[in-house]
Amino acid sequence: MSDEDRTITVYGTVAAGFEGVREEFAAVLAEDHTEPGGQLAVHHHGRRVVDLWAGEGIAGDSLPAVYSSTKGAAHLVLALLVQDGVLDLDRTVASYWPEFAAEGKGGLTLHELVSHRSGVVWADGGLGVAELADDRILAERLAGQRPFWEPGTAYGYHALVIGALTGEVVRRATGRSVQELFEERVRAPYGLDFHLGLPEALEPRYVAIRPGVPTPEQAAEAEANPVDPEGLMALAFGWTSDPPLDLVEFANTRAVRALGQASAGGVASARGLAGMYAAAISEVDGRAPLLKPDMLAEVGRVRWTGTDVVTGEPNPFTVGFEASQVPYPFLGEGAFGHAGAAGSQAFADPVHGVAYGYTRRRFALPGGPAPENERLAAAVIRAADGVRVDA
Incomplete structure (x- = not known):
């Protein structure tokens, strides 16, 4: 079907002042050369102001996989535990999880771990899907693993394992899993x-x-x-496993x-993504x-900057979150969130009072946040800047 023949129906609502976001969402879908479809939700100072969806088989409450946007949920739990005084970012990981000290990792702090500096x-x-699915099994495999660079000297994206690593610290400190605490507290x-563990009863809402x-x-x-088949990126994304x-x-x-x-196994609607970040920064x-x-x-x-040794991009991390101002410089100071491989994006911008969530079902290439997020997020901030917030 050519772009000229394609008719895209956008469903949902926007609040007064956010009409331009709906127009941008429709434009993005019309220009998609593959199979347009996704969800967009935005909260402004705790109130949902954008709730849109479109595409075959997609509803407002559909639940697609959000890949690494899951990391935002896992690290919100960790941030709450730091806030409670249960975890200390400056303590070593091994002080919570002694087995992790193997292979020269004993001096790594929790803050360095959540900043993707463990190596x-x-x-x-290699790791298969069955091992990757279970954070407990994964943590056991990784405890004695040699690092692929000297811990603490650089950062590199721990794409599929960071949730198991930080999650094991949470489990050792609390006796509970990240998944249990996310369910209970968030x-x-x-x-x-937004589910870290999708119940069987909700499976019919999953969008493959x-x-x-x-x-x-x-x-x-x-x-x-081409990606170096022996490089850190191929390694971190499992392409060196047999089978890849x-x-x-x-x-x-x-x-x-x-x-x-907890690294990439979450399932969420855009409403769920935006709602979580709204709860993090706003009264709801x-x-x-x-x-x-x-x-x-x-x-x-951001404590540490530089170039990510896995991806080759300047993509610094905070307390397990991505610094959202790096890809979207129009956001306010201190914006934080996390994108996902298929194209999802979620973040909080405390300066503008914005919480943003976007999903799509067709994998966006080459990976990471779908390119249209830049246009959509910019439209959201323009709208937020123009809307009066009553005291």
């Missing part, structure tokens, strides 16, 4: 459609992720600049969704923000 991005011998109280379709330009770029990890198959595996793997339904001012400042602060 433990994979396991020797998801259930706010009724969020579909493989990406490269444009001719993307195909040519991939051919001209298929990220689409990974997300569409029931065990991954059922266990809620009479509840105070989850993060107090000091912790909010910490999750928005």
Whole structure:
């Protein structure tokens, strides 16, 4: 179907002043060369102001896989435990989890771990989907793993394992899993459609992720600049395993969704993504923000900068979150969140009072946040700047 023949119906609502966001959402879908479809939700100072969806088989409450946007949920739990005084970012990981000290990792602090500085991005011998699905099994494999660079000296994206690593610290300190604490402290109280462990009863709402379709330009770029098959990126994303990890198959595996793997196994609607970040920074339904001012400042602060040794991009991390101002410089100081491989994006911008969530079912290439997020997020901030907030 040509772009000229394509008719895209956008469903949902926007609040007064946010009409331009709906127009941008429709424009993005109309320009999609593959299979347009996704969800967009935005909260402004705790109130949902954008709730849109479109595409075959997609509803407002559909639940696609959100890949690494899951990391935002896992690290919100960790931030709450730091805020409570249960965890200390400056203590060593090994002080909570003694087995982790093996292979020269004993001096690594928790803050260095959540900033992706451990060097433990994979396991020797490879990891299959069954191992990756279960954070407890994964943590056992990684405890004695040699790091792939000297811990603390650089940062590199721990794409599929960071949730198991930080989650094991949480489990050692509390006796509870990240998944249990997220359910208890975040998801259930706010009724969020964001699941680290999708119940069987909700499986009919799961929207299977579909493989990406490269444009001719993307195909040519991939051919001209192939990923080093022996490099850190191939390692961290499981491409060196036998067989190589298929990220689409990974997300569409029931065990991954059922266990809620804390690096990339979450399932959420855009409403769920935006709602979580709204709860983190804003009063919602009479509840105070989850993060107090000091912790909010910490999750928005980058301690270490430079180039990611896995991805080759300047993508610094805070307390397990991505610094959202790096890809979106129009956001306010201290914005934080996390994107996901298929194209999802979620973040909080405390300066503008914005919480943003976006999902899509067709894998966006080359990976990471779908390119349209830049246009959509910019439209959201323009609208937020123009809307009067009554005292």
